[in-house]
Amino acid sequence: MSRPAQGKEDTQVRDQGWDLIGPYQGGWDLLSRVLLQSATQLTAEYARYAKSDALCCPSRVTQVTFEIAGDPPVVRAKSASTSPTRTP
Secondary structure (H helix, E strand, C coil): CECCCCCHHHHHHHHCCCCCECCCCCCCCCCCEEEEEECCEEEEEEEECCCCCCCCCCCEEEEEEEEEECCCCEEEEEEEEEEECCCC
């Protein structure tokens, strides 16, 4: 079941014909870091938690490189890699 738009980004996604699925997640705690590499590429880092990790300290991070192309623009993942954030 789809949910209503919660902000301007949600509205833009909905206006392009997409359904919004799952609970709204907002705020800057969603991603660890987003880097704009160029007008056509960005990299996002996602914190990865094991069941035993404290909320302050994810044991892994996944870095995903996205390509932005088309008109209207479409964002597509090009590559992803996961690495530990600390040594065991």
